[in-house]
Amino acid sequence: MSACFNSGFNPRxxxxxxxxLLNKLDTKSFTNITAVCCSHMxxxxxxxxxxxxxxxxxxxxxxxxxxxxxxDSLLKSFLEKFLSAEQMEHDLSTLxxxxxxxxxxxxxxxxMIGSNQDKLSVLGDISANQLVDMEWKFGVTAASSELxxxxxxxxxxxxxxxxxxxxxxxxxxxxxxxQFYNLLHELEKAKTLLDYI
Numbered sequence: 001m002s003a004c005f006n007s008g009f010n011p012r013x014x015x016x017x018x019x020x021l022l023n024k025l026d027t028k029s030f031t032n033i034t035a036v037c038c039s040h041m042x043x044x045x046x047x048x049x050x051x052x053x054x055x056x057x058x059x060x061x062x063x064x065x066x067x068x069x070x071x072d073s074l075l076k077s078f079l080e081k082f083l084s085a086e087q088m089e090h091d092l093s094t095l096x097x098x099x100x101x102x103x104x105x106x107x108x109x110x111x112m113i114g115s116n117q118d119k120l121s122v123l124g125d126i127s128a129n130q131l132v133d134m135e136w137k138f139g140v141t142a143a144s145s146e147l148x149x150x151x152x153x154x155x156x157x158x159x160x161x162x163x164x165x166x167x168x169x170x171x172x173x174x175x176x177x178x179q180f181y182n183l184l185h186e187l188e189k190a191k192t193l194l195d196y197i
Contacts, residue, residue, distance in 0.1 A: 015070055015095065016095060016096055018063075018066060018067035018070045018071075019067070019070075019071075019095045019096050019097050020096060021059065021063055021064070021067045022067050022068075022071065022097065022101065023096070023097060023098050023101060024057060024059070025053065025057050025059075025101075026056065026057060027100065027104070029053040029056060029057055030101055030104060031104055032049060032053060033049075033053065033064075033068050033071065034071070034075075034104050034105055034108050035108065036049065036068070037068060037071050037072040037075050047061075050064050050065055050068070071105075074091070074092075074095075075105065075108075075109060078091075078109050083109075085106045085109075085110055088102075088105065088106045088109055088110075089102050089106060092105060092106075129161035129162060129163050129164070129169070130161060130162045131159060131160075131161055132160045132161060132162055132168065133159075133160040134157065134158070134159050134160070135157070135158040136155060136156065136157050136158070137155070137156045138153065138154070138155055139153070139154050139155075139156065140152070140153055140154075141153075141154065152176065152177075153176070153177040154174055154175065154176055154177070155174070155175045155176075155177070155180045156172070156173070156174050156175075157171075157172070157173050157174075157175065158170060158171070158172050159171040159172075159173075
């Protein structure tokens with residue numbers, strides 16, 4: 001089965017079955033799952049919500065979790081590519097989702113894309129330093145006066161930037177591995193947003 005997806009989503013054969021399962025959900029249940037996937041309800045107990053939805057709709061919890069994970073990955077690709085409502089509708093209808101469910105998803109994604117674009121328009125007037133060069137070193141703490149620091153990984157970054165006055169400036173920083181991965185994640189999100197613009 002070959003289909004063209006705007007989101008670049010590459011479905012497995014069971015995805016069509018999973019979306020068929022999502023079609024069987026009542027509107028309230030589907031809206032709850034979509035909201036969780038769109039991160040509107042970060043503090044919700046997902047397992048309890050899945051159990052409640054599965055019981056209300058006569059489904060197995062594991063099948064529902066698998067379907068929602070597939071939906072989650074599709075929604076992430078929608079948001080990363082800032083697809084229009086029409087492009088989302090095309091992809092979702094190709095996967096066999098009913099029109100009422102498609103409407104719920106497109107509203108959720110469109111509101112998230114719109115809020116991200118509003119944030120970007122506010123940031124448009126901010127000037128930033130231009131990165132010219134970067135040096136980095138990974139290291140492991142071999143000795144420390146604090147026993148729990150021994151063996152921890154760190155990253156030292158030296159950034160050479162041209163500031164707003166046109167002068168070359170060096171910025172040094174040291175990050176833990178967790179801080180580095182958080183920085184990398186934020187940079188990847190920023191790149192995705194800039195690629196859209």
